[in-house]
Amino acid sequence: MDFSMIFFILVAALSVGAAVGVVASRVAVHSALFLLVHFVTLAILYITLDAQFLAAAQVIIYAGGIVILILFVIMLIGSQPFTGRAGYRTWVPFAGVALGLLMVAGLAYAIVQTPLMPATLPANAGGVPEELGMFLYTQNILLVELAAVLLLVALLGALLLAKWPKAERIVN
Amino acid sequence: MNNAALNLDVNALLPELSMVVAAVVVMFLDVFNRGGRSVTRPVLPWVALLGVLAAAGASVWLLGQPVSTFQDMAIADLFAEGIDLVILVATGLSILLSVKYIPTVNPQTGEIYALLLLVASAMMVMGSAIDLIVVFLALETFSLGLYILSGVNRGNALSSEAAMKYFLLGAFASGFFVYGAALIYGATGATQFSQIGMQVMSGQADLNLLYPGIALLLVGFGFKVSLVPFHMWTPDVYQGAPTTITAFMSVATKAAAFAAFYRIFLVALPAQQPVWGWALAILAVLTMTLGNLAALRQTSLKRLLAYSSIAHAGYILIGLTTGTPAGADAALFYLLTYAFMNIGAFGIVTLLEQPGQMDVDISAVRGLGKRRPLLAFTFSVFLFSLAGVPPLAGFFAKFFIFGAAVQGGWSWLAAIGMLNSAIGAYYYLRIVVDMYFAEPTEETAIASKRSYAAAFGLAIAVVFTIGLGIFPNLWTALLEGGLNQIAMR
Amino acid sequence: MITVPYLLSIITFLPLVGAVLVVLVPGDAVKKWLAFLFSLATFAISLLLWTGWQNGAPGMQFVETAPWFPQIGVYYTLGVDGISLFLVLLTTLLMPIAVYFSMLYVKKSIGAYMALMLALETAMLGVFLSLDLVLFFVFFEASLIPMYFLIGEWGGQNRIYAAVKFFVYTFAGSALMVVAILLVYFSTGTFNIVELQFAQIAPAVQMWGFIAFALAFAIKTPLFPFHTWLPDAHVQAPTAGSIILAGVLLKMGTYGYLRLARPIFPQAAVQMGPIVATLAVIGIIYGALVAVKQQDIKSLVAYSSVAHLGYVMLGLVAFNMIGISGSVLQMVNHGLSTGALFLMVGLLYERRHTRMLDDFGGLWKSVPLFCGLFLVVALSSAGLPGLNGFVGEFAIMQGAFIYAPIFAVVAAFGVILAAWYLLTAFRKMSQGEITNEENARGQLKDLRLSEVLMVLPLVVLFFVIGIFPNLLFDKINPSVEAYMAQQSVRIEQGAPMTGLSLQLPDGLALSNE
Amino acid sequence: MVPTNYYLILGAMIFAIGAIGVLSRRNALIIFMCVEMMLNSVNLTLIAFARQWNNLNGQIFVFMIMAVAAAEVAVGLAILIAHVHHSKSINIDDINVMKW
Structure with a gap:
């Protein structure tokens, strides 16, 4: 077992542990912190896959942006403790877990069927921002345009939902 | 690098572009509101409608052009333009219905119309997409827009609940979709449909990854078009969203998602038809049957129409099950007629809604035939058409879908579909019974809203619901009289 | 000889034009008369079919065709032959009578009522005239909507359920x-x-196809286990609705069987023949026995329809010249007789607002004209020799006897039962002493001239057809002969049917592209 | 060098853990985080495949998923806040996911 393998297993274990932490935490803040750890471990794995640019993006967008936003919302609405409700069907979580395990078993089985190993070592082109940028802005320009529309939609949406209408303020 | 790759055929996406431009114009015009008095607000729906008309013009113009592609990412073939027209019909009718309705829900109409146009343009991109990444981006764009639009009624808990539920389940479903896309990419090394198709055909694809990929893709798709068992969000969201938005999404979402999946299945995975064909057939049977049975028990008009739209998704799915271009054409016609009749039906609901109420109980239509004969007549036309009674458009829509099924050797599926439409007739008929044969109650005594724009929209819908039933070839004549519109690239 | 272009289209759609006009014009009286005029005009124009008929020609006449949805081979094709001619004439004849009756007695939103009646006429004529399966189906289903509203809005107590x-x-x-x-x-x-x-x-397709077609037509006809909707619909429908329902609408089932189910799937039809015939015979006996016990005259007539249409089906299944000709004639006869019966019942109901046999008695003394006409109508329905019913039933019996004597023997009991329940009903109504004050001479008015004129054409036709059946047979027979000849050829040519082959066809897909 | 399968199985596991979280947790925020985790597992899978096939489509796809995730978080949290204004609770069961 070479070093890269050991390193992968360690990071993967940390990643899975953090993922379980997100799901299992009682308090939302803890989940968010576990999520942060999880995102960072993934960024490390991206580097081992020769995707340096995406690793950086991962840290900036997910760890730096999304988790912070989630933490901000938790602070805004207050992390409420778990409140039990009558009529809650207790079988639902178990069904969810069973379904999930079934899914991972099936997927793992399918994935293990054919061993995959890159035939040739990549020329380390993919990770370099320049290559990615050229590819994105020439052959995939439509994606950029679409992403622009996507962000415009998100912007409009946030505006629409965040602005409390005047008439309503009077009612409340 | 390779600058030859930059030959952009913008024409191919002209309709989508017109919609985006119209959205931006609406947003700019909305700015002039801020001066205390709303100067431009009454004009906004008509500006949006102009955008829709421009896009429709572009689509019709493209029908006469040879098939063109945008960098192997999007295609402008007859099928794509047909889907564009369906979505534009849905958008246009929804805007007409919204003119009076939306301001009662949320005064920020500028943002709402702009969002509606952007969502529609993303849906249209979905109809032209020939690349998994484009499909994903377009799917996410219009889904995000719809999450927001279903929650714009800020004063209503039901609406924000609907948005919340729709968002969480929609994002969950997107996860499945994109994981499926990833596995298909893993199996073939490509995201373009034609390349995936070539890889699969040549036997180089890794089937162990491809099949789970198709299955996961189907789950995500099932959520978007509300196939049973992925439908649980539909009734709540349809009930909670503002009614004109519900009308829009019940039709346009289906059109966009079905269009993309026709392309994925017909172009990328035709060889796997025996596998996904059966999966889809089972889903179709479940969807039609459970949708119809659940609709039988509803007392809220919006929930009833929601379950009915689940059942209709099942009928449309039959066209996809066959895996033939004839099935795609039949589904296209179905979607068009569905746009007219279903938005029409929801349009009636908007007129019957009481201020502040987001829904109409089925008993509220009692005696409508006596108090508002024209409204009741219009509603019955839509309901009979939804039930598939000739000579209305809904009959021919079913006829073509089942025709494609029989042609493809799925006669039993067509038979189950027809029996289901008989179940459907029962609950549509129940509304007609209440309208004409029941005495008016106190609830119905309250006058329904009147809106010239909505009346205009409903008139268009009625004319086409009857007209496409008597002259169904008007539509195929528009698509150059030929069948098999889907370009195989 | 007048020749009119697009004659069949004019006949079919003239009532629909009338329906639209009736909705548009103001004033109840204008609406009534307009509707009546349109139905009468349709009848008058349809007589051109009789005058322009090429005697002895077996095929379709007055054929019109236009592309409707040519991409998938759907055409707007109309035509009429000896089999459908009299059904068309029956429809156009019964409609003015029904409309006239409604003019006199329907009070509630007359405009909508008349428009629906006329729209219904278009749908029914379309069924009998269309020569394209899709067009046929469109008309077949379209007839449901107006009838549904007629029963649901203008019907009796239980109308919504019905x-x-x-x-x-x-x-x-x-x-x-x-x-x-x-x-x-x-x-x-x-x-x-x-x-x-x-x-x-x-063969495999034939079996499935036949079952699907036959089921649809069996429900419409209605054949024995599928008949339960009929008594409800009849009892609840307004009088004019009942006349049309019994007179014409039910014929769409038997006509469909004769025109589509039988000839398109000949081998399957031969194989399934005994089953259909058995159901028909059960229907004859069952309908008659239930009719005997009915108190409500309308529901008595409704059950008698189940029995009578059993005869028609039996003649069709027998599938020989005389059986089919008899069935075609009997379809017309049943339309006339049962239409007249419902008309009489309706006239009585409008006077007394009851249809229960026990409420009557001794009517002969108070309203002799009504009773005389009723007797003639009842006898016609019961199949008295010399009247129309006899000719058709006799021909059907002969045909059934050739097919399988047992069916003819059992069906013959139905004739006796029919005479029993119809004459019992007549006796309870008209003979004996007047037991109820309201039936007394001064209280109950006899028929007016306008009402007699409504019934009279039908009564005249009873005698004309009963005495000169060849007037009709001359036009029916050539078509039936050609139909028979061509069918027997097909049964011989076709692949043999071995057992019940009910597997789904495999190689069906794309066989015609 | 670590075979691609290892990355794929890790991706599948994280995806399943996320799905389990969505189906079993009742706090809308945690469900939202689980959805983000599912998207991330897809990112990992895609990058692994991109290396496997030695083409950039997978990485472009990941870049787009990141854009989507950013947009989703903005919209999602806005909806969440709007919802909390009404219901004063972020228990998902209050909005009855499993209701038919």
Whole structure:
């Protein structure tokens, strides 16, 4: 077992542990912190896959942006403790877990069927921002345009939902 | 690098572009509101409608052009333009219905119309997409827009609940979709449909990854078009969203998602038809049957129409099950007629809604035939058409879908579909019974809203619901009289 | 000789034009008379079919065709032959009578009522005239909507239940027919009903197709276990609705069987023949026995319809010259007799607002004219020799005897039962002493001239057909002969049917592209 | 060098853990985080495949998923806040996911 393998297993274990932490935490803040750890471990794995640019993006967008936003919302609405409700069907979580395990078993089985190993070592082109940028802005320009529309939609949406209408303020 | 790759055929996406431009114009015009008095607000729906008309013009113009592609990412073939027209019909009718309705829900109409146009343009991109990444981006764009639009009624808990539920389940479903896309990419090394198709055909694809990929893709798709068992969000969201938005999404979402999946299945995975064909057939049977049975028990008009739209998704799915271009054409016609009749039906609901109420109980239509004969007549036309009674458009829509099924050797599926439409007739008929044969109650005594724009929209819908039933070839004549519109690239 | 271009289209759509006009014009009186005029005009124009008829020609006459949806082979094709001619004339004749009756007695929103009646006429005529499967189906289903509203809005106590039951039963019945129509199309490549009589269809497809078609028509006819909607619909429908329902609408089932189910799937039909015949005979006996016990005259007539249409089906299944000719004639006879019966019942109901036999008695003394006419109508329905009913039933019995004597023997009991329940009803109503004050001479008015004029054409036709049946047979027979000849050829040519082959066809897909 | 399968199985596991979280947790925020985790597992899978096939489509796809995730978080949290204004609770069961 070479070093890269050991390193992968360690990071993967940390990643899975953090993922379980997100799901299992009682308090939302803890989940968010576990999520942060999880995102960072993934960024490390991206580097081992020769995707340096995406690793950086991962840290900036997910760890730096999304988790912070989630933490901000938790602070805004207050992390409420778990409140039990009558009529809650207790079988639902178990069904969810069973379904999930079934899914991972099936997927793992399918994935293990054919061993995959890159035939040739990549020329380390993919990770370099320049290559990615050229590819994105020439052959995939439509994606950029679409992403622009996507962000415009998100912007409009946030505006629409965040602005409390005047008439309503009077009612409340 | 390779600058030859930059030959952009913008024409191919002209309709989508017109919609985006119209959205931006609406947003700019909305700015002039801020001066205390709303100067431009009454004009906004008509500006949006102009955008829709421009896009429709572009689509019709493209029908006469040879098939063109945008960098192997999007295609402008007859099928794509047909889907564009369906979505534009849905958008246009929804805007007409919204003119009076939306301001009662949320005064920020500028943002709402702009969002509606952007969502529609993303849906249209979905109809032209020939690349998994484009499909994903377009799917996410219009889904995000719809999450927001279903929650714009800020004063209503039901609406924000609907948005919340729709968002969480929609994002969950997107996860499945994109994981499926990833596995298909893993199996073939490509995201373009034609390349995936070539890889699969040549036997180089890794089937162990491809099949789970198709299955996961189907789950995500099932959520978007509300196939049973992925439908649980539909009734709540349809009930909670503002009614004109519900009308829009019940039709346009289906059109966009079905269009993309026709392309994925017909172009990328035709060889796997025996596998996904059966999966889809089972889903179709479940969807039609459970949708119809659940609709039988509803007392809220919006929930009833929601379950009915689940059942209709099942009928449309039959066209996809066959895996033939004839099935795609039949589904296209179905979607068009569905746009007219279903938005029409929801349009009636908007007129019957009481201020502040987001829904109409089925008993509220009692005696409508006596108090508002024209409204009741219009509603019955839509309901009979939804039930598939000739000579209305809904009959021919079913006829073509089942025709494609029989042609493809799925006669039993067509038979189950027809029996289901008989179940459907029962609950549509129940509304007609209440309208004409029941005495008016106190609830119905309250006058329904009147809106010239909505009346205009409903008139268009009625004319086409009857007209496409008597002259169904008007539509195929528009698509150059030929069948098999889907370009195989 | 007048020749009119597009004669069949004019006959079919003239009532629909009338329906639109009736909705548009103001004033109840104007609406009434306009509707009556349109139905009368349709009848007058339809007589051109009689005058312009080429005697002895077996094929379709007055054929019109236009592309409707040519991409998939759907054409707007109309035509009429000896089999459909009299059904068309029956429809156009009964409609003015029904409309006139409604003019006198219907009070509630007359405009909508008349428009629906006229729209219904268009749908019914379309069924009998269309030569394209899709067009046929469109008319077949379209007839449900106006009838549904007629029963549901202007019917009796239980009208909503009856209307919904009527609609859902018949709609569900024809649901499978759509799939069968498509199966037929994809195995023959045509929707044209005339061409389909010559097309060969694989046995497996035939069996499924026949079952689907026969089920739809059995519900419409209605054949024995599928009849339960009929008494409800009849009892609840307004009088004019009942006249049309019994007189014409039910014939769409038997006509469909004769025109489509039988010839398109000949081998399957031969194989399933005994089952259909058995159901028909059960229907004859069952309908008659139930009719005997009815108190409500209208429901008595309704059950008698189940029995009478059993005869028609029996004649069709017998599938010999005399049986089919008899059935075609009997369809017309039943339309006339039962239409007249419902008309008489309606006239009585408008006077007394009851239909229970026990409420009457001794009517002969107070309203002799009514009773005389009623007797003639009842005798016609019971099949008295010299009147129309006898000719058809006799021919059917002969045909059934050739097919299988047992059916004829059992069906003959039905004739006796029919005489029993009709004459019992007549006796209870008219003879004996007047037991109820309201039936007394001064209280109950006899028929007015206008009412007699309504019934009279039908009574005259009873005698004309009863005494000169060849007036009709001359036109019916050539078509039936050609039909028979061409069918027997097909049964010989076709692939042999071995057992009940009910597996789904495999190689069906794309066989015609 | 670590075979691609290892990355794929890790991706599948994280995806399943996320799905389990969505189906079993009742706090809308945690469900939202689980959805983000599912998207991330897809990112990992895609990058692994991109290396496997030695083409950039997978990485472009990941870049787009990141854009989507950013947009989703903005919209999602806005909806969440709007919802909390009404219901004063972020228990998902209050909005009855499993209701038919």
